[in-house]
Amino acid sequence: MKCVSFDAFRTLHLLGVSYIKPEHMFAERARIEAADWVLFPEYWQINALVFGLKKRIFPSLSSYLIGHDKVQMTRAFQMLFPAHVPWTLIEPNDAQSAERVWHKMHTPFVAKIPKSSMGQGVFLIESRDDWQQYLAKTPVIYAQELLPIDRDLRLIVVGGKLVNGFWRCQGDNGFHNNLSQGGYVDNQTPLPPAAVDLVERVARALDLDHAGFDVAMVEGYPYLIEFNRLFGNRGLPGLSQQVSDAMLQHLKAANDHDGDDDDDPKDPTPPLPIAV
Known part of the structure; x- marks a missing residue:
């Protein structure tokens, strides 16, 4: 089984895996095509690997x-x-939707920025001021009950x-x-x-x-x-x-x-x- 990896850290314990820097993907096409698996590609690489080269990814x-x-x-x-799934409302971030969601949710509630991790895009909404600050930071409204x-x-x-x-x-x-x-x-x-x-x-x-x-x-x-x-x-x-x-x-x-x-x-x- 031949594997290439685009993430050296996450495949550190797997011996025999060839590492390729993500930015070298096009220059290393032959090695990629010869592999049974492509491990941990970055998101921007997915279409080229899966739909272009028909590779199996993990x-x-x-x-x-x-x-x-x-x-x-x-x-x-x-x-x-x-x-x-906790009760969740997902709406476009416009004035009408924001007002509707505010009236539907019971404070305190949780609001999240869709593309975030490590808790950095998660907010506790206890007041109108909290809500307005959240709305200024997110492209989409994601409101969820506080468990x-x-x-x-x-x-x-x-x-x-x-x-x-x-x-x-x-x-x-x-x-x-x-x-x-x-x-x-x-x-x-x-x-x-x-x-x-x-x-x-x-x-x-x-x-x-x-x-x-x-x-x-x-x-x-x-x-x-x-x-x-x-x-x-x-x-x-x-x-x-x-x-x-x-x-x-x-x-x-x-x-x-x-x-x-x-x-x-x-x-x-x-x-x-x-x-x-």
Whole structure:
């Protein structure tokens, strides 16, 4: 199995993977075409790789398209798993829509900028002034009910299966749970089976093969907040290696499955070794 990677950091533990700088994609066409898998391309490369060269990419095309912003992912969640999505209003950012959303939502509520990460585009709306400040920063209105929680779950799923997870507890600001915003890890409290089952079903249904899901638990019931196609590995010791192991198993299994339809299903290429 031959792989090329456009992200050296995320494939660090996979030996035998050839690294290509994203900006060298066109000059390295021959190496890309010879590969069985293209790992972690940047978003701007997707059309050329998938539709131009017909290459298999990891993470999956679904992971890129659905995970591109919160609007796309929420609409996918609402279509297939509506009972597990907090009440959310998505509207164009114009005066009429802003006024309508303001009157429909009960304060306090949460407002988000669609293309943001690490909690930087998430706002607690408690007043008209908060609302106006948010509207000045976002291209689209994304308003969501504030769930009664002081922590949430980060669940890592690769190839449709849970790799690991942990609780993220609120930091001193009392709102954000993100580790980058002052939240902290609780890896002693067990992961709720209902949340694990939900994210595995969502991942398989939407073909999300590399995702860090954020899930809120309200009285034992799981709510999907979002997922990150590219997630950090800070939460648990050894998580990076666990993700690499799961990634390798998933790629190898997918490669073997595709080979079953060939005239000669035997793959003469040995599996990629894992760096220790």
